[in-house]
Amino acid sequence: MSDFFAMHGYAAYVWTAYGVFFVVLAADAVMPILRRRRALTQLRARLKREAARKTSAGNNATGSA
Amino acid sequence: MNPIILWFHKLGSPPYFYTFAGRWLPWLYAIALLSGAAGFYGGLVVAPADYQQGDSFRIMYVHVPCAWMGLFAYAFMAVNGFIGLVWRIKLSEILAMASAPVGAAFTFITLVTGSVWGKPTWGTWWTWDARLTSELVMLFLYFGVIGLYGAIEDTRQAARAASFLALIGVVNLPIIHYSVQWWNTLHQAQSVSLLAGSKIDARMLWPLLTLAFATHVYFFASVLARARAMLLELEGGKDWARALAREAA
Numbered sequence: 001m002s003d004f005f006a007m008h009g010y011a012a013y014v015w016t017a018y019g020v021f022f023v024v025l026a027a028d029a030v031m032p033i034l035r036r037r038r039a040l041t042q043l044r045a046r047l048k049r050e051a052a053r054k055t056s057a058g059n060n061a062t063g064s065a
Numbered sequence: 066m067n068p069i070i071l072w073f074h075k076l077g078s079p080p081y082f083y084t085f086a087g088r089w090l091p092w093l094y095a096i097a098l099l100s101g102a103a104g105f106y107g108g109l110v111v112a113p114a115d116y117q118q119g120d121s122f123r124i125m126y127v128h129v130p131c132a133w134m135g136l137f138a139y140a141f142m143a144v145n146g147f148i149g150l151v152w153r154i155k156l157s158e159i160l161a162m163a164s165a166p167v168g169a170a171f172t173f174i175t176l177v178t179g180s181v182w183g184k185p186t187w188g189t190w191w192t193w194d195a196r197l198t199s200e201l202v203m204l205f206l207y208f209g210v211i212g213l214y215g216a217i218e219d220t221r222q223a224a225r226a227a228s229f230l231a232l233i234g235v236v237n238l239p240i241i242h243y244s245v246q247w248w249n250t251l252h253q254a255q256s257v258s259l260l261a262g263s264k265i266d267a268r269m270l271w272p273l274l275t276l277a278f279a280t281h282v283y284f285f286a287s288v289l290a291r292a293r294a295m296l297l298e299l300e301g302g303k304d305w306a307r308a309l310a311r312e313a314a
Binding site: 004007008009010013014016017018020021024025027028029031032033035036039040042043044046047 | 283291297
């Protein structure tokens with residue numbers, strides 16, 4: 001097993017290469033998840049603002065009548 | 066109308082694409098992970114050490130599939146950019162722009178792992194060899210496309226400008242591919258080929274092909290996931306996106 005990790009003296013090179021592969025692709029995989037979540041949060045905030053504007057407009061109308 | 070053409074038309078509609086991609090995503094990720102694990106087991110454990118390079122040749126299993134994917138992603142981006150420019154299909158613009166960061170990631174991995182392999186094998190981290198230089202140019206082209214897309218406020222105009230840049234950069238693809246034949250510098254010629262046959266041992270070859278498959282599947286998963294997020298951003302004013310946001314709340 002330790003032989004496997006030692007890679008006959010090339011351990012530093014081999015595992016650096018595999019490390020870069022996994023770290024970069026993991027970052028690439030996480031980014032769209034965060035982006036979609038952020039898009040949904042912003043869209044929900046926008047809907048809430050629009051709903052609030054509608055009800056306050058409605059209150060004004062009844063208040064002035 | 067032909068059912069396949071009909072399906073293609075349906076796929077171009079953002080809400081249909083959003084649910085369609087969402088249904089496929091978990092499967093694509095699972096297939097990529099499983100075949101990737103099999104490929105790495107083959108490449109790290111089953112394949113024998115190279116008679117000249119020893120165990121450093123195992124870097125090939127991350128380097129070569131990523132190099133192929135960098136080229137593949139660029140071609141995919143250019144084709145979708147072209148379709149977006151000519152027929153103004155919104156989804157094609159989005160797919161083109163979604164593939165740029167994935168392609169850049171693969172190209173970056175290619176350059177770094179190649180450098181890490183070059184140090185013990187060639188004795189240098191970097192050299193201005195034709196293959197290395199043209200690959201670096203491709204990374205900068207990806208950065209250019211991503212940067213241009215981000216710099217223009219109107220998303221659809223931005224996609225058109227960036228697609229145009231991507232199309233110009235297509236001239237670099239044959240240069241990368243043939244660089245090892247046209248210029249006799251440092252990077253070795255290919256030993257794996259679809260048409261000319263492969264010149265490496267079967268125990269070394271199958272893990273490489275398995276990883277090529279895994280990275281292709283991963284590429285499509287990543288592009289679809291990005292396209293979904295981009296569609297939500299772009300179509301925030303539309304009913305389907307609003308219904309979705311309310312549902313998720």
